[in-house]
Amino acid sequence: MANDDVWILGIHxxxxxxxxxxxxxxxxxxxxxxxxxxxGVGIKDMGVMAAGCLMMASAGIGQQLQKQIGQTGIPVYNxxxxxxxxxxxxxxxxxxxxxxxxxxxxxxxxxxxxxxGLLSGGSRKSDDDTWTRHGRYGAVAPIDGRIGTxxxxxxxxxIGMEYGHKYGGTSFELFARISEKNHSHSTLNPLASxxxxxxxxxxxxxxxxxxxxxxxxxxxxxxxxxxxxxVSDAKLRTLDPDQRxxxxxxxxSVLTSDPWEESCQVLPDVNTLTRNAAKLAYxxxxxxxxxxxxxxxxxxxxxxxxxxxxxxxxxPVGGAVDFFESGATWRxxxxxxxxxxxxxxxxxxxxxxxxxxxxxxxxxxxxEAGARQIEGATVGLAHVIGLGSACGxxxxxxxxx
Amino acid sequence: xxxxxxxxxxxxxDQITLVDYLELGDDPHLVANECRACGAxxxxxxxxxASCGKTEFHRVRVASGGEVRAFxxxxxxxxxxxxxxxxxxxxxxxxxxRANLINVEADPDHVSLGMKVRLATYSLGExxxxxxxxxxxxxxxxxxxxxK
Numbered sequence: 059m060a061n062d063d064v065w066i067l068g069i070h071x072x073x074x075x076x077x078x079x080x081x082x083x084x085x086x087x088x089x090x091x092x093x094x095x096x097x098g099v100g101i102k103d104m105g106v107m108a109a110g111c112l113m114m115a116s117a118g119i120g121q122q123l124q125k126q127i128g129q130t131g132i133p134v135y136n137x138x139x140x141x142x143x144x145x146x147x148x149x150x151x152x153x154x155x156x157x158x159x160x161x162x163x164x165x166x167x168x169x170x171x172x173x174x175g176l177l178s179g180g181s182r183k184s185d186d187d188t189w190t191r192h193g194r195y196g197a198v199a200p201i202d203g204r205i206g207t208x209x210x211x212x213x214x215x216x217i218g219m220e221y222g223h224k225y226g227g228t229s230f231e232l233f234a235r236i237s238e239k240n241h242s243h244s245t246l247n248p249l250a251s252x253x254x255x256x257x258x259x260x261x262x263x264x265x266x267x268x269x270x271x272x273x274x275x276x277x278x279x280x281x282x283x284x285x286x287x288x289v290s291d292a293k294l295r296t297l298d299p300d301q302r303x304x305x306x307x308x309x310x311s312v313l314t315s316d317p318w319e320e321s322c323q324v325l326p327d328v329n330t331l332t333r334n335a336a337k338l339a340y341x342x343x344x345x346x347x348x349x350x351x352x353x354x355x356x357x358x359x360x361x362x363x364x365x366x367x368x369x370x371x372x373x374p375v376g377g378a379v380d381f382f383e384s385g386a387t388w389r390x391x392x393x394x395x396x397x398x399x400x401x402x403x404x405x406x407x408x409x410x411x412x413x414x415x416x417x418x419x420x421x422x423x424x425x426e427a428g429a430r431q432i433e434g435a436t437v438g439l440a441h442v443i444g445l446g447s448a449c450g451x452x453x454x455x456x457x458x459x
Numbered sequence: 460x461x462x463x464x465x466x467x468x469x470x471x472x473d474q475i476t477l478v479d480y481l482e483l484g485d486d487p488h489l490v491a492n493e494c495r496a497c498g499a500x501x502x503x504x505x506x507x508x509a510s511c512g513k514t515e516f517h518r519v520r521v522a523s524g525g526e527v528r529a530f531x532x533x534x535x536x537x538x539x540x541x542x543x544x545x546x547x548x549x550x551x552x553x554x555x556x557r558a559n560l561i562n563v564e565a566d567p568d569h570v571s572l573g574m575k576v577r578l579a580t581y582s583l584g585e586x587x588x589x590x591x592x593x594x595x596x597x598x599x600x601x602x603x604x605x606x607k
Binding site for chain 2: 176181182184187199201204207209213
């Protein structure tokens with residue numbers, strides 16, 4: 059009997075990296091058509107589309123895509139939610155299918171970021187000729203660099219350091235070793251932006267961006283797209299056995315924003331909303347962190363990965379350093395994290411990330427992850443954080459039987 | 460704005476604070492907008508309280524001494540931002556403050572988590588009218604005390 063479960067029927071990600079000859083619509087089209095093909099369906103089967111491209115948030119990327127791959131008149135939701143844009147697009151389609159508005163829908167995320175520098179705090183206005191108060195702080199001059207930092211490497215560096223202050227055990231080397239893991243993992247991922255292993259010495263000796271994050275400890279700006287076809291349980295039952303066998307169950311789909319905490323408007327709090335999302339996701343899915351065979355989490359910086367071990371409850375509260383030191387999060391450990399290489403090495407084409415991490419997990423659950431397959435994986439979790447903040451979590455399960 | 464005089468009674472330049480939550484005078488300090496209903500503190504102009512939704516606020520003084528709860532040393536920033544500099548989250552007796560650490564070497568040997576710091580001001584220079592902007596940061600308490 060049908061229920062309100064939803065499934066990923068088809069999913070695709072492009073190679074992440076430099077695509078100088080492709081524009082965002084080319085990349086989105088490759089991902090969307092790839093996902094439709096993977097699911098054995100066509101654009102005319104889709105009842106809804108949600109699409110995101112954060113750097114072109116007002117450009118109507120969904121309709122631009124339709125004009126290349128099929129103008130079928132369906133509702134299009136163009137979404138923007140910082141680095142959680144892809145997860146937001148996916149969840150928008152999941153909500154529409156769950157609500158019964160249609161039985162299939164397409165979510166797409168795409169970004170062209172190759173060669174981009176700092177995405178926030180990358181430019182600062184020069185001082186005015188006269189000191190005049192502007193904005194909500196009544197500032198007479200730009201405050202980035204004068205009152206802390208607006209750069210993401212600097213903000214997330216502080217988030218990792220704050221964890222270290224609270225619980226101890228962190229060091230430049232510890233954070234660099236997290237990065238070493240992810241750069242090692244990506245050597246098995248042909249779609250990663252960077253797939254060369256980096257030694258601890260190389261990582262620590264590379265260009266310092268915002269202590270303790272050196273360049274390879276920061277997410278890699280790159281081009282890429284990812285897309286997924288969502289199908290209702292009732293519709294899936296009418297499809298071919300092979301489509302049903304490869305379908306991946308969406309056991310939880312959660313989006314949260316940051317609830318008010320004392321310091322959250324001073325240094326963004328990426329912890330509380332992630333923990334809230336994780337609790338809700340485990341509850342929805344009826345699984346616990348101990349059941350997860352792999353986790354793709356938002357390692358936008360090496361300093362961020364550490365705190366999310368704790369926020370996703372992969373370890374006891376305050377135990378993230380010991381958890382990492384145990385080797386658990388390496389691909390041969392008890393709780394493999396970012397076997398794709400993560401944002402630091404696979405890359406972070408912003409709006410694609412929240413679908414590409416789902417692609418990674420789905421690939422393992424289908425047993426199609428090739429050389430980097432986590433053997434026997436049946437449950438996995440994909441997490442993203444968009445600063446501001448938004449947290450998206452999807453828990454996925456292998457089809458039974 | 461009060462026009463400060465020096466000891467000889469000679470007029471000094473007008474001053475303006477970098478942000479309106481910095482107050483000067485003999486004892487420079489930060490002020491926060493505190494929600495009358497729940498006590499949440501904010502440094503920006505408010506429409507309502509993000510914690511409880513109420514709309515009445517009053518200005519309260521923020522402690523000028525604090526402890527570094529998090530920091531980073533920014534080596535790569537926008538053109539025009541002098542690097543390296545230390546950006547920090549300072550816990551001022553329960554109120555979190557964002558600031559640069561100043562009057563300290565910007566390297567990990569001189570900055571540490573839990574370091575005790577105190578508010579300090581500095582000049583951003585004068586504008587075309589001769590008005591001097593005053594900014595703030597936090598400096599190590601220890602080094603300052605040793606210098607006395």
